[in-house]
Amino acid sequence: MEELRRQLEANAEYHRLRQAIKMSPAKHPDFTLVQNLILWKGRLWLPKGLTTPIGSHMGTAKTTNRLLENFEWSGLRQDVTNFVSQCLDCQHVKYETKRVVGLLCPLPIPHRPWEALSRDFITGLSPFRGNTIILVVVDKFSKGIHLGMLLTAHTAHAVASLLMKIVGKLHGLPYSLVSDRDPCL
Numbered sequence: 001m002e003e004l005r006r007q008l009e010a011n012a013e014y015h016r017l018r019q020a021i022k023m024s025p026a027k028h029p030d031f032t033l034v035q036n037l038i039l040w041k042g043r044l045w046l047p048k049g050l051t052t053p054i055g056s057h058m059g060t061a062k063t064t065n066r067l068l069e070n071f072e073w074s075g076l077r078q079d080v081t082n083f084v085s086q087c088l089d090c091q092h093v094k095y096e097t098k099r100v101v102g103l104l105c106p107l108p109i110p111h112r113p114w115e116a117l118s119r120d121f122i123t124g125l126s127p128f129r130g131n132t133i134i135l136v137v138v139d140k141f142s143k144g145i146h147l148g149m150l151l152t153a154h155t156a157h158a159v160a161s162l163l164m165k166i167v168g169k170l171h172g173l174p175y176s177l178v179s180d181r182d183p184c185l
Contacts, residue, residue: 005036013047014038046073060084107178110141114171118178119163121150135159137167140178146170 008014018038021028030041038045058066064080073079084090110116122134131149138145146166150158167174 008037008047011047017045017047040072043068043070043072046071048074107140107176110139110175113142113144114139114167115175116140116178117167117174117176120180121182127152135162135166137163 017031018033018036021031021033021038025031031045032039060081063084064077067076067080107116117137117139119135119137122136123132125132125134128149130151132152133150133154135148135150136145137148148162148166150162
């Protein structure tokens with residue numbers, strides 16, 4: 001605590017705020033002075049860049065919450081994020097928490113046009129007759145495409161009907177249809 005007091009006494013921003021609080025406490029209702037320390041809503045206020053976190057941490061969220069119990073400074077959350085992301089111990093010891101990704105399985109090569117299709121959506125377009133989404137259907141054999149317009153509020157039934165209208169009536173039902181499980185559907 002004595003080291004912290006020495007650092008605060010050498011900090012100009014700390015002196016300016018402490019003097020302003022002494023001169024007009026009404027202008028700083030969230031701040032109080034206790035034993036020559038500045039408290040903001042009951043937590044120790046520190047000037048930006050005064051301290052560097054030392055010791056272990058438990059990740060960004062828990063470290064931020066622990067610091068906010070007793071301290072406050074401008075940019076605290078960003079400082080904690082930077083500290084945790086640059087922690088050398090974590091970079092040496094931390095393990096990957098995600099499941100191991102499996103091997104990619106290539107899709108079978110189609111033998112004729114319009115047998116295997118892929119579909120995707122183009123969203124966020126300016127409205128045209130109430131339609132703001134384009135359904136893109138691509139033939140994986142010939143790389144030919146068919147496009148169809150959809151309303152912003154569409155259903156799976158509307159997508160299936162449009163698919164049959166723009167592809168099914170010309171080429172028949174496809175053998176396979178690949179999708180990226182788009183949230184638009």
